[in-house]
Amino acid sequence: MPQDHYADIRGLHLFADMSDEHFAQLFRGAYVQNFPPHIDLIHEGEPSDFLHIVLSGAVDLYSTWNTRETSMATIRPISTFILAATIKDAPYLMSARTIEKSRIALVPSQDVRAIFGVDDAFARAIVSELAQCYRSVIKAQKNLKLRSSLERLANYLLRQQLRAGGGAEFELDFEKRRLATVLGMTPENLSRAFKSLNAYGVVVEGNRIRITDQDDLTRFAKPDPLIDDFST
Amino acid sequence: MPQDHYADIRGLHLFADMSDEHFAQLFRGAYVQNFPPHIDLIHEGEPSDFLHIVLSGAVDLYSTWNTRETSMATIRPISTFILAATIKDAPYLMSARTIEKSRIALVPSQDVRAIFGVDDAFARAIVSELAQCYRSVIKAQKNLKLRSSLERLANYLLRQQLRAGGGAEFELDFEKRRLATVLGMTPENLSRAFKSLNAYGVVVEGNRIRITDQDDLTRFAKPDPLIDDFST
DNA sequence: CGCTATGTTGATCCATATCAATAAGTGTGG
């Protein structure tokens, strides 16, 4: 693997504390690849051969069942995905495809498991990472089960606004079609949901969102740290 | 803590590989308590003071938001809950209450974190446990987003049948009211869903279910190991 | 034995999906 990515990857919580020697061993068999947009990387049900690290671009994790498909999460740089499958040596539960042109590091799963077995700091970092992932999914599930689609959209906008710096105006960071299935609704329904949020001070112009009445939207959305905070 | 529970707890994957010394240290400050049914054990948002271990009975993990409430999972003996919050020293994302009369061991979270810091086998066992939990929630989320309530019920019955030994007749292991919110629907809707499944060979008599046409139900439910298998 | 919580059934309403048509981008090759 080219050296120029080492520093970025080394900076991730997951790899920050492990020994230099183990880090080198872990990435000895790894390689970096560039992918164009809309390329399938892995498919659910397959054995987990590689731990993936998104270095640039974006990756969509999605699942299918019986002709239906839904987007489960979006992975942005710099982070890993399918860690749980790698560790358990179990089949992927989700498929992954690039959304944009992406640069992705592939680390052989057997090496991850081997180093996990010998490097205690790495093992503890994995605990922290998995606990974080677990809590994120629990939040996503609460979001799904406790809120209507309109409420999910409103809270999504507030979160996105915060991620974009907190200003009244910001951009959606992916296409509405995908946003719809992330939020668990159809594109048509999302379109109408945006219009419904006009009443609470949301103006939509293409991918550009302007929030004209922050208080009103917040009153409607009722954001909750136990559902919407990504950090804790 | 009384000695008679030690063996049961020691047998859990989570504690099986750690040193005797650390195990003793971990449970030095622990205690076992008996609770009647329908008692609140913890509330979401609170700091995670104790890791809980269900020794007998059953516990419901649920969440609320803005007057709504939903059941997230049911914990049966012998297993732990809220491990992720304990490890991250973060607030609970879910509340917990006893369903039945239950015996529960409480282990101070700070002790769990302390032993996690010094016992490498324990740290690795936690990885395995959390990876398992993570995958379970992903499956639950796929179930929610990809299936209708009728399909969720059909697959639930097949799973429950398997857990009960695979015979044509078996019992629901909790009340329909709770089953409804676990499956993400109202009690009324569950009632009607049961009647709809008559057409696929499901006969309901109180808590007793008889599956008269296994193939027909299976054809409708289309169970999928990547959603319905608890083991992998 | 009656009280209270659970379960069922019916009537109705609402949220969301589906189907269909159109508009607006977006990229491609000539």
Place this chain on the structure above:
DNA sequence: CCACACTTATTGATATGGATCAACATAGCG
């Protein structure tokens, strides 16, 4: 650079799954 094809976004009409409200039945339980 434009014309064409193709995907995405919007809008309208309609269907349907599921929620809500209300009444009643039933079953535990003190």
